[in-house]
Amino acid sequence: MTPFGRFLLATLCGLVLAGLVHVAAVLAIPYLATGDALSQARATLANDTSVLVHAVETGGKAEGAPAAGWLPRQDPAVAVGICAYDLDDGPVRITAETGPLLETIALHGRNGAYYAITDQAALRGTVELVIMTKRQYDEALASADEDERNRDMRIVAPSREGFVSIRVLAALPSQQALANEAARSVSCTIDGPDE
């Protein structure tokens, strides 16, 4: 083979390798990233209520707004609250009191969002969800009392770790405080065995 042919072959090999590296890097980024929402949310794991990570400030400076937001630019009229969970400690119960504002709750796992619900699904002003693993779900079904109907909305999470995001829209600047408060006040507690 001529030197030029060898060089061409090496370049071709390099390009093929580049393709492989590209695909591998893109697939590896979610596992190596430290600035992703799940890693950031983990800091709130001990909290019993959601933490406001993006405050509405359309009507002036918000009270108790997060100092350093790690979220990229969000909708300025939407307050975002976050609550991390770890299903190793047991199923997690999310309780949100809905108000007059549009509120959406989404569940995010390692691979992105897997469930979402809006305040229109609220029963008597509250949205209540129980997040569990497949195993916990099977256990709950097996140990359920036949005479008693369970009214929990159970959602099987694809992964052990994840977080809940709460978005509340302040349609008018005057609803700023209400929206921020609503995004901050969703409770996420571990559902104990003594329920």
Added chain:
Amino acid sequence: MLTKKVAPQAPVRAASPFLQRPPLRLLHGVAPLRRVGTVGLVLYALVLGAGLGLATANWATRGRYPFGGVVLNAWTAWPKIGARDADPYVRAIHARTGEVPLALGEGLLLTALTDESGRRLDPSCRYRIAGATPPSRAWTLTVERRGRTKAEAAGEPAGETGMAPRTGFTSTEVLRDRDGRFAVTLSPTVQPGNWLPMPAGEGSIRLVLRLYDTPVAASTGVLEREGVPSITREDCP
């Protein structure tokens, strides 16, 4: 191939000098030592592969979604970013930026970088965003610039030194005509009606339409039927 073996320099001279010169120089040095040459070429292939692969991966996951959008006139809808079957690029972008995407049942994100005729949004121009929006319980229309403004970069919170300029409208606060239609004017100078000030700072302009609690997210065919707001360039200095 035969002529190349006899006189390796002849075809090189004939071809474009820009493309051929570096390999020639490289090969002159390594060709006599065949073994070193092989090692060099393998190293070259490895460096090329690693460098090019990492650079393109970095470029593709910098912040804006490379593909997967549904194009509707000037707008691009992103129904898959908050779904379980989001593609690996979307996942990588979210992991790098820390984004919490709008989930499939929450709403739909639409972005626009150009006007109706395909020209990039120019910060010195006046645009009219008008028409109807797809069915949803609420929507917000915001304008943003890629680079952070000086105040944001300095960590100066907006609102402390007075009111920050408006960056968007919600469906509740926008002024409408008798038929329920609206027209927002995006302009660097004050306008009557729904004036959306052109954001200050560096970088390209992006319009973002977020539909909340919308049945559209399930199938974007509804979007085509109901229509999206038009973005028309009105006046340029």
